[in-house]
Amino acid sequence: MRPVTGMRKALVWVATLFVMMTICLPGAWVVLSAFRPNREILARPAIWWPENFNLDNFLRMFGVGGEQIAIPVGSYFMNSLIIALTSTFVAVFIGMAGGYAFARFRFRGKNAIFLGFMLSRTVPGIALSLPLFMVWSRLGLIDTPLGLIIVYVAMNVPFTIWLTDGFFRQVPVEMSEAAQIDGCTRWQAFWKVEFPLARAGIASAGIFAFLISWNEYALASVLTRSTDSRTLPVGLMDFSAQFTIDWAGMCAMAVLIIIPALILTFIVQKHLIAGLTFGGVKG
């Protein structure tokens, strides 16, 4: 290995800074724009730092102080929350059961089924929008939270199975056997020993499933129509009218979309610490 000189180190830092700025700039621009009026966003030459830093866009969105945007942000938020949480919960539960089965049991066609699940993830969601729309309209599921929940569960299950399968494989089967000899039923052995040890994997499966449901736009834009089921990402488009786009309102709402995802990630991240199973068996 070549010695790391001071110059080389500095260059690495500059390059890293440049890459990080390129990645973060759009996000930072959205956040900055959420706190200033439209004309400042559109000004030329660009105003980088808000001259008039305020919460007007957010107040407007929630109708505080009289002026309210004609967009039912509250309903969208609740729809998003209900749909994302429910679909995540169901997907994680099914994924956990499936992952456990793939990790622990031998059955006919196991590899083929697993491969099938993985391949289903290679189909772009938008390609399914037309057939889904036709089937859902027959079933009366268009513009219902349930319709989207089913779609998101189906999207997320292969992924949660894949992830939890990997984590359950890392939990030695002797853990469950030891628990059963210690007096547990198979069910108890799962909940008291195997589940806590695979918690990190289940938590990450949960985060990913939630983020996918929370941020999904393409299918939601096709399958939802009204405030009954429309989610936040689809709601963003309400800010674009025929001739104008309310960039300030849109950015404020984008920040609103980002916050729960951030909070959730922070809450769950302590469970993501790997290496939990270390020490129980000979390493």
Add this chain to the structure above:
Amino acid sequence: MATVNLQKVVKRYGKLEVVHGIDLDIAHEEFVVLVGPSGCGKSTTLRMVAGLEEISGGEIRIGDRMVNDLPPRARNVSMVFQNYALYPHMSVRENLGFSLKIAKQPQATIDERVREAADILGLSELLDRTPAQLSGGQRQRVAMGRAIVRHPDVFLFDEPLSNLDAKLRVQMRTEIKRLHQKVRTTVVYVTHDQVEAMTLADRIVIMRDGYIEQVGSPLELFERPANTFVAGFIGSPPMNQVRGQIGSKDGEPVVAISRDLALPVPGRLRGQVQADQDVVLGFRAEDLMPEGHELKTDGALMRFNQTVSIAEPLGTETLLFTEFGNQEVLSKMFNPRPVAEGEQIGFALNVDRLHLFDAATGRSLEV
């Protein structure tokens, strides 16, 4: 009374039969070791007793209960696994008390039993640590502690020492023996290490390819192996085995090893041999003694000179590789002196302690 009885126990995985109808009776408080090479069915047998494997045929009884269809938790056995299988998310105290907590024992009982087990195994200082903070030997002790807190009918050990280094293994072996003296409970112990089997067992069960080859006390197996497999498995180094044929010399039966080497058939085996029978002659390395280093014996000695090809000094003894009728054999030199390779040495073979096996079946000719 925690006896364990296996009757015609069979284990099949699909069409593949791995344990072929074995019978075994284990007495109350007996320490029985199942030993054999990998794939011999010893662990599968243990797991069937534990209830972790279904039984494909036959019967297993613990005490007077038939346990074939009982889940592990209903058998009142406890098990120590090869990789310890401690619960990494629980402290040592919680690991020890887990089974009692599941059984909904009052907290006072749990505390008392955990303390008792910790005292026996010297774990009192470690109760609040997690398994990750323990050394290999300490984890092994916690695994044993977890087994004894329940006061089970039977202890099952599945190669508990094979993950430890050589020194610790010897130490833990003694601890297991001591533990069995303190906590008189029936033990079924699986290992592939014949030294562990010899040192720990009241009785050893030698298995191969899903069959029991021989059951007996360590000394019985050592002195009277039932076949060439047992003779080669028990004892370190394994018994020398040399091919020969029964002939006769001056009207007495002899084992002809080569054209000019023949040994008298020991008196106790004379009635068992047939003329021209192909046999395997077996003798222990300690019964082939270098001259001047002989053990006391009142048996007949056959003396001959031979070249040493390799000498392996072990401190208390030196192993000498030499030839006997053109076949390589091992000799043990006690109170050793330095031996040069290629040196010619006089050997004395204790003829009374020869073993004879049928070459075709491998069975001992001893009745």
